[in-house]
Amino acid sequence: MKVLITGGAGFIGSHLAERLLSQNDEVYVIDDLSTGSLDNIRHLQDNPRFHLKIGTVLDREVMEPLIDGCNLIYHLAAAVGVEYIIENPLHSLLNNIRGTEMVLELANKRKTKVILASTSEIYGKKNGKVPFREEDDRVLGPTTVIRWSYSTSKAVDECFALAYWREKKLPVVIVRFFNVIGSRQTGYYGNVVPRFIRQALLGHPIAVHGDGEQRRCFTDIEDALEGLIALAEHPDASGEIFNLGSNFETNEISIKDLAHKIKRLTDSESEVEFVPYEKAFANGWYEDLHYRVPNLDKIRSFIGYDPKVDLDTTLRKIIIYYES
Numbered sequence: 258m259k260v261l262i263t264g265g266a267g268f269i270g271s272h273l274a275e276r277l278l279s280q281n282d283e284v285y286v287i288d289d290l291s292t293g294s295l296d297n298i299r300h301l302q303d304n305p306r307f308h309l310k311i312g313t314v315l316d317r318e319v320m321e322p323l324i325d326g327c328n329l330i331y332h333l334a335a336a337v338g339v340e341y342i343i344e345n346p347l348h349s350l351l352n353n354i355r356g357t358e359m360v361l362e363l364a365n366k367r368k369t370k371v372i373l374a375s376t377s378e379i380y381g382k383k384n385g386k387v388p389f390r391e392e393d394d395r396v397l398g399p400t401t402v403i404r405w406s407y408s409t410s411k412a413v414d415e416c417f418a419l420a421y422w423r424e425k426k427l428p429v430v431i432v433r434f435f436n437v438i439g440s441r442q443t444g445y446y447g448n449v450v451p452r453f454i455r456q457a458l459l460g461h462p463i464a465v466h467g468d469g470e471q472r473r474c475f476t477d478i479e480d481a482l483e484g485l486i487a488l489a490e491h492p493d494a495s496g497e498i499f500n501l502g503s504n505f506e507t508n509e510i511s512i513k514d515l516a517h518k519i520k521r522l523t524d525s526e527s528e529v530e531f532v533p534y535e536k537a538f539a540n541g542w543y544e545d546l547h548y549r550v551p552n553l554d555k556i557r558s559f560i561g562y563d564p565k566v567d568l569d570t571t572l573r574k575i576i577i578y579y580e581s
Contacts, residue, residue, distance in 0.1 A: 258282045261327040263314050263360065264334030266293030268442040269374070269434070271301075272478050273331060276486065278304055285323055289313040291348070292337050297441045314356035317363075324363040329489060332360045333374045335411070338448055342407045353410040354417075361421045361429070370428040372489050373418045377435040377502070377549050378408040388550040391433070391498045415498065428495035430488050435502030435551045438571055439478030440578035450475065450572070453516055454579050457525035464532045467545055469513025474550045476503040477566035477574075487560040494559060500551035501562075508568045509550055522572055 260277055264270045265286030270293065274284045283306045286298065290311060301307045312319040314334045324330065334356055336342050336349030357373065364371050380389045381397040395412065397405045421427040438450045456463045484501045488494050510518070516529045534545065556562040 258329055259285070259327045260329045260331065261285045261287070261323055262331045262333060263287050263356070264293060264332075264374075266290060266295060266298050266309075267333060267337065268297070268439070269437060269478065269481065270331070270333045271297035271441055272439065273333070273482060273485065274298060274301060274307065276482050278306055282306070284308065285327060286310065287312055287314065287319065287323060288334070291352075292341060292443075294441075294443075313352075314359055315352065317359060320359055321363055324360070324369060325367065328369060330360060330364055330369055330371045331374070331485075331489070332357065332371055335374065336407065338443075339404065343403050346403050346406060349407060350410050353407075354413050357414040357417055361417055361427065365421060365425050365427045368427055370489070370495070371418070371430070372485065373414060373429055373431045375415055375431050375433045375498070376408075376411050377433055377500070377551065378404075378546075379412055379415070379433055380549070381405070381408055382546060387548055388552040389500065390552045391500060391555055419496070422496040430491075430494045430496075431498040432485060432488060432501050433498065433551075434481065435476055435500060435549065436473050437476045437478055437481045437501075438575065440575055442575070449473075449512065449515070450519075450575060451579070453519045454523065454572070454576055457519050457523040457527050458576070458579055460525065460527055462530035463516045463520060463525075463527050464530050465512055465516050466532055467512075467534055469511060469516065469529075469531060470547070471512045471545055472509055472548050472550065473512065473515075474503045474508045475510070475515075475568055475571065476501070476508070476564060477571040480564035480566050484556060484560065484562045484564075487562065488556070491560055497555075497559075499556045499559070500553060501556060502551035502553065503564045503568075504553070508564075510568065518569075519572060519576075522569070523576055 266288035418429040
């Protein structure tokens with residue numbers, strides 16, 4: 258296969274490139290390095306089947322030959338991380354919506370299959386029905402809260418993808434990631450696990466926003482890749498939306514308990530510090546989600562998806578990565 262990964266220098270994209278190269282695919286990556294990093298893919302650049310383009314998915318002249326030359330697209334390029342989105346709201350909207358529109362329009366010329374990375378942010382606030390199913394209603398806050406603009410932009414991406422499938426028969430698979438974690442993920446943009454680990458290893462206070470009772474399921478990157486690639490290969494997945502996450506029975510945890518777990522696993526003397534939202538995020542532009550856990554029945558029925566890596570194992574791997 259000749260595969261294009263947009264956002265391929267990012268956390269998930271770099272791991273995906275590595276996996277596809279191990280399968281003898283030819284991999285083309287485009288990334289504007291706004292949140293991705295050359296360090297993530299430096300070890301791949303001597304591989305003759307790896308091709309890197311520094312650029313933006315908004316540039317048609319760059320994107321058209323890339324898409325024309327590939328027969329599968331993983332569209333991962335998007336604004337990422339709570340803090341980055343709050344600090345760059347306009348870029349986030351433009352990159353997410355126009356970028357996806359560009360990819361779908363160009364892919365449609367040759368009906369090239371697109372795997373569209375979406376997000377659990379789609380679901381918004383807890384609406385009394387958990388865990389979240391793909392067909393559940395979305396419950397969002399006001400447009401004055403920037404977090405909801407991100408959720409809305411990804412929902413528009415999904416609507417674009419489904420419209421191309423229904424009207425143009427462009428094969429598109431939508432994947433909603435739930436808190437994927439692993440090595441190379443940075444905490445600088447608000448991702449909680451690498452931020453906590455970095456604070457613990459440096460002996461800084463482990464800063465928990467709010468009361469820490471927010472609950473999440475964390476997914477090991479290797480489990481996420483298994484599901485992602487299997488969905489790309491499934492002949493009947495086009496036009497469908499899939500939650501991609503972990504088993505909530507084993508990997509669900511509150512953010513407060515996550516902080517204490519990381520403190521223990523790192524043998525850190527850091528204090529767990531609770532920071533009010535109004536101190537952590539200025540101007541009232543942020544609102545947290547109290548519960549975010551996926552129902553995985555659909556992805557299991559399609560590909561037999563069965564994530565195997567428990568949270569402690571994943572955290573230990575990330576700690577070793579940061580220590581190195």
